[in-house]
Amino acid sequence: MRNSSSTIQSGSRPEDMPERTSRTKTLPLKNMLLTMVKICAVVALIFMGFLGALFVFLPLPEPSIPEATRIYDINGNLISSLFVENRIVVPYDELPQHLKDAVVAVEDKRFFSHKGIDISSILRALLRNFRAGEIVEGGSTITMQTAKNLFLTHDRTIKRKVLEAIYTIKLEMRYTKEEILEMYLNIIYLGHGTYGVETASKLYFGKSARDLDLAEAAMLAGIIKGPEIYSPYHDMDRAKQRQAIVLDLMVEQGMIDEAAAQEAKQAEITLAGMPKQSSAAYFVDFVVAQIREWNPEVGSQIYRGGYEIYTTLDLNMQAAAEQAFARYMPEGSKDADGITQPQGALVAVEPYTGHIKALIGGRDYSETQLNRAYQVRRQPGSAFKIFLYAAVLDSGYPINHTQMCEPVEFPGKASDDVYKPRDFGWQGYHYAPLDIRQAVAISDNVVATKWASVIGPGTIIDYARRLGVESPLEANIPLALGASEVTPLEMAAACAALSAQGTYAKPIAILKLVDSNGKVLLENQAETRQALRPDTAYMLTSVLRSVFSPGGTGSGLAGFFGSRPVAGKSGTSDNQLEAWFVGYTRELACAVYVGWDNREQSLSGTGSAVAGPIWASFMANALSGEPIRGWEMPDNLYWDKVCDKTGHKANITCFDWHYELFKQGTSASVCPTNHVFEYLLGALNREEEPQVNRVPIFIPKDAPAASTGSPGGTTQVEDLEQIDESVIEELLPYLEQGDQTGLEDFDWSQLLPGLVPHEPDESGGPGEAGLDGSDEETSDGPNGEPSHPEGHQEDVESGLGQDGEGNGQQGEPGQTHPGATGSRGSSGLQEARLATGTKQPEYAAAGD
Known part of the structure; x- marks a missing residue:
C-alpha cells in the first residue's frame, strides 16, 4: 500500500531540498575573464591562421620600377623627360661604395x-615617439620602405601595415x-x-651617381x-648640417675614418x-604621337618604360623659333575659352634628310x-x-612665257555661278602681260588662275601630292590661289624638296629608340x-628668289638675310583670316602660319606683314654662323x-634687256x-612713249654678269643729231611709211655711236653662275636682324581677289644697278626696272 504522506504533490518542494541557482544571475569574475581569454585565443588563432594563409597564398608581386623616358x-642634349616618376635605374655594382654606405x-x-x-x-622608435608626444622617428627598415614603395600606397591603415610586413619578409626570402x-x-x-x-x-650635382664623391x-x-x-x-646650410650627421654616422659605424x-x-x-622647363613641348607631343602610331604597345609604356629617344630637333634652332614667335x-x-588669339605654328625641315629641326604648335x-x-x-x-608653278615649269613652259592680266571668267561651283578672280588695287587688273617671274614676285592672282586653266587643277593636285601634300584638295580654279586647306608641316616639307633639287623627304622626328x-x-x-x-626645282627657286626683290611681296624681309640666297612665298587667305610665309635656303626650309582658331576674325594684315617677320627672323638666326651657300645650276x-x-x-636691236633662265630643248620666240x-x-615724229601701268621687270638674283659691254638704258631724242645725214636720207622713206621692209641687210650697229648692239647668247650666257650667294643685298643688323627690322610694315596692302589678299612694296621705278661691266644683265642686288623706255610709269600694287 502506497504511503500517501510520501507523495509529493505537484508544485510543492521538500523543505530540505537545496534551492537551484537562476540562469540570469551574473557569472563570477574569474569565469568572465576565462571566457574572454578563450574568445581572444580563438580570435588570435583565427587571425594567425589568416595571416599564415595570407603569407602562404599571397604572392609577392614582381618589382616594377617606373623609369623615365628621355628625349634628346x-x-x-636632353629635351625632356617623360615619367610617372622621374627616374633612371642604375645597377648596384655601378654605384660607388661610399654612396651605399652613406644610405x-x-x-x-x-x-x-x-x-x-x-x-x-x-x-626604440616607439619609446622615443612616446616620450616626445609625437612621431619623431620611424622604425621602418630599408626592406620595409622598399616593400611599401614598390607594392603599396602610403596610407596609414592596418591593412597596409599587415601587407607591408608580409611583403617585407617575402622580399628578404x-x-x-x-x-x-x-x-x-x-x-x-x-x-x-x-x-x-x-x-x-x-x-643636384649635374653628374651621374657613379661619379659622386x-x-x-x-x-x-x-x-x-x-x-x-x-x-x-x-x-644649403641645413643640407650641410644633415650631411655632417651622415658623415658622423659613417665614422661611428666604421665605414670611413675621421x-x-x-x-x-x-x-x-x-x-x-x-x-629649365622644356622648350619643345609641342615637338615632344609629336614624338610621342609618332611612337604610338608606330607601336601602340611601346607607346602605352612611354611614361614608365625608361626608353631613350634620339630625335632630329636642334635645340638652338628651337630657341630661335621661340624667340621669333x-x-x-x-x-x-x-x-571665350581663355586661349590667347591669334594662334600660330612654325615648322622647319632640313632638305634631303626630312629632319624636323624646330617645331612650334601654338x-x-x-x-x-x-x-x-x-x-x-x-x-x-x-x-x-x-x-x-612647279607644274607649269615642269610642263616645259619657259619663265618668260606671259599671260595677260585682264578680266577673265571661269565657271563657279554651281551651274549658274561665275568665278571672276581679281588682283588687289583700285583697278583689280594690271592690263599687261606678265611673265612667270613677275607673276610670282608680285603674287598676281589673275595670271595664276589663267595658268591653272591651262594646265588643269588635276595637274596642280598631282604636283602637290608629289611634294608631300596629303590633305584633301578640291580640283577647281581657286585651288591655285590656296582655297584648299593644308598643314604647316606639309608646306615646310614641300619647300625642303624644292631646296633639295626636287628630292622629297618625308618629315621625320625620331632617329632612334632604345629600351631600358x-x-x-x-x-x-x-x-x-x-x-x-x-x-x-632650280628654275622655281630662281623665280621664288625674286619675291625678295624690290617690288616683290617679300621685299621688306630681304634685310634679314644679307647676301644669303633665299627663296619664298607669302600667302593670305580671304578676308585676311590666315597669314602664311613659306620658304627656304640651301640648308633649311620653314613654314609659318598665323590665324585665329575659330577663323572668325581678321588679322588685319597680310602674309608678308604678319607671318613674314616670324619666318625671316627665325631663318636668319637659325642659320647665323652657317656658311653662305647657294644652289648648283643643272x-x-x-x-x-x-x-x-x-x-x-x-x-x-633690243637695247633694254635682262637675263632670264631657259631649259635646253624648250622653245622661246625671238623678239619681232x-x-x-x-x-x-618715234623720234622723227617727236612722239614720246606714253605712260602705261606696268609691272616692274625683276632681274633674276642668280643671273650672270653681262660681258657684252652694253650700258643698256635708252637713247635720248637729241641723239638724232649724231646720225650722218646720208643715213637719214637712206632711212627717211622707210620711216615716213612706217615700214622697214627692205632694210633686212641694213647695218643697224653702225647707226649710232653710243649704241652697240649685242648678239643674243645662244650658248648659255656668259659664265656658269648659279644661285651661289653672290648677291650683294641689304646688310644685316645685329644678330642677323635687318638694319630696319620693322621695314616690313611699309608693305603696300594688296589682295588675292576672291580667295586671298596679299601685299607688296613699291620699288623705285627706273633705277638700275649695273654690274662690273655696266650692263643691265649684271648679277647682284638689282632694283626693279620698267619696260617703258624714256618714261617711268606707275604700276599697280602686288598681290599676296
Whole structure:
C-alpha cells in the first residue's frame, strides 16, 4: 500500500531540498575573464591562421620600377623627360661604395644583419615617439620602405601595415641584401620630382651617381629623410648640417675614418642649377604621337618604360623659333575659352634628310595643347602657288612665257555661278602681260588662275601630292590661289624638296629608340623620292628668289638675310583670316602660319606683314654662323637675254634687256620688233612713249654678269643729231611709211655711236653662275636682324581677289644697278626696272 504522506504533490518542494541557482544571475569574475581569454585565443588563432594563409597564398608581386623616358635632340642634349616618376635605374655594382654606405648608415644601420623587420628599431622608435608626444622617428627598415614603395600606397591603415610586413619578409626570402638595396636606391624620392639616386644626382650635382664623391654622396643620403627640408636648393646650410650627421654616422659605424669625414665636411658643394622647363613641348607631343602610331604597345609604356629617344630637333634652332614667335607674333587677347588669339605654328625641315629641326604648335603649351603644326589645316593663300608653278615649269613652259592680266571668267561651283578672280588695287587688273617671274614676285592672282586653266587643277593636285601634300584638295580654279586647306608641316616639307633639287623627304622626328636594356627598337631614316626634276626645282627657286626683290611681296624681309640666297612665298587667305610665309635656303626650309582658331576674325594684315617677320627672323638666326651657300645650276639650264619691252628673247636691236633662265630643248620666240627703227620713227615724229601701268621687270638674283659691254638704258631724242645725214636720207622713206621692209641687210650697229648692239647668247650666257650667294643685298643688323627690322610694315596692302589678299612694296621705278661691266644683265642686288623706255610709269600694287 502506497504511503500517501510520501507523495509529493505537484508544485510543492521538500523543505530540505537545496534551492537551484537562476540562469540570469551574473557569472563570477574569474569565469568572465576565462571566457574572454578563450574568445581572444580563438580570435588570435583565427587571425594567425589568416595571416599564415595570407603569407602562404599571397604572392609577392614582381618589382616594377617606373623609369623615365628621355628625349634628346640631334646633338645629344636632353629635351625632356617623360615619367610617372622621374627616374633612371642604375645597377648596384655601378654605384660607388661610399654612396651605399652613406644610405645604410643614416637609414638602417642594421640592414645587413636583420631579416627585414628590426624589432629593436621598432621598440626604440616607439619609446622615443612616446616620450616626445609625437612621431619623431620611424622604425621602418630599408626592406620595409622598399616593400611599401614598390607594392603599396602610403596610407596609414592596418591593412597596409599587415601587407607591408608580409611583403617585407617575402622580399628578404627572395632577394639578396644587395638586390634589395639596389631597388631601394632606385626608387626613393629625393625631391623636385626626382626618384632614385641617378636622377637626383644629375639634378643636384649635374653628374651621374657613379661619379659622386664622398661629400656629395653624404649630402644626397641626407636628403632622403625630408627632401623638401634638406634640399640644397631650398637651404644649403641645413643640407650641410644633415650631411655632417651622415658623415658622423659613417665614422661611428666604421665605414670611413675621421679624416675623410672632416675633409668631406669642408668640401665645397657645387650645384648644377635647376633645369629649365622644356622648350619643345609641342615637338615632344609629336614624338610621342609618332611612337604610338608606330607601336601602340611601346607607346602605352612611354611614361614608365625608361626608353631613350634620339630625335632630329636642334635645340638652338628651337630657341630661335621661340624667340621669333615671342618678338613678332601679333598682340593677343583671350578668347571665350581663355586661349590667347591669334594662334600660330612654325615648322622647319632640313632638305634631303626630312629632319624636323624646330617645331612650334601654338603660342603657349600650358594654354592649349592643340598642335597647329600638323593637327590643323588652314587655307595657305598664295603660298600654294609653289605647286601651281612647279607644274607649269615642269610642263616645259619657259619663265618668260606671259599671260595677260585682264578680266577673265571661269565657271563657279554651281551651274549658274561665275568665278571672276581679281588682283588687289583700285583697278583689280594690271592690263599687261606678265611673265612667270613677275607673276610670282608680285603674287598676281589673275595670271595664276589663267595658268591653272591651262594646265588643269588635276595637274596642280598631282604636283602637290608629289611634294608631300596629303590633305584633301578640291580640283577647281581657286585651288591655285590656296582655297584648299593644308598643314604647316606639309608646306615646310614641300619647300625642303624644292631646296633639295626636287628630292622629297618625308618629315621625320625620331632617329632612334632604345629600351631600358639598351636594345635598339627603332632606327629611322626618311623615305625619299624624286618629286621634281632638278632643273624644274632650280628654275622655281630662281623665280621664288625674286619675291625678295624690290617690288616683290617679300621685299621688306630681304634685310634679314644679307647676301644669303633665299627663296619664298607669302600667302593670305580671304578676308585676311590666315597669314602664311613659306620658304627656304640651301640648308633649311620653314613654314609659318598665323590665324585665329575659330577663323572668325581678321588679322588685319597680310602674309608678308604678319607671318613674314616670324619666318625671316627665325631663318636668319637659325642659320647665323652657317656658311653662305647657294644652289648648283643643272647643266641643261642656260641664261639668255630677254627684251624688257616684249618679254621675248632679245634680238640685235633690243637695247633694254635682262637675263632670264631657259631649259635646253624648250622653245622661246625671238623678239619681232626692230627697236632702233621704232625709236627713230618715234623720234622723227617727236612722239614720246606714253605712260602705261606696268609691272616692274625683276632681274633674276642668280643671273650672270653681262660681258657684252652694253650700258643698256635708252637713247635720248637729241641723239638724232649724231646720225650722218646720208643715213637719214637712206632711212627717211622707210620711216615716213612706217615700214622697214627692205632694210633686212641694213647695218643697224653702225647707226649710232653710243649704241652697240649685242648678239643674243645662244650658248648659255656668259659664265656658269648659279644661285651661289653672290648677291650683294641689304646688310644685316645685329644678330642677323635687318638694319630696319620693322621695314616690313611699309608693305603696300594688296589682295588675292576672291580667295586671298596679299601685299607688296613699291620699288623705285627706273633705277638700275649695273654690274662690273655696266650692263643691265649684271648679277647682284638689282632694283626693279620698267619696260617703258624714256618714261617711268606707275604700276599697280602686288598681290599676296
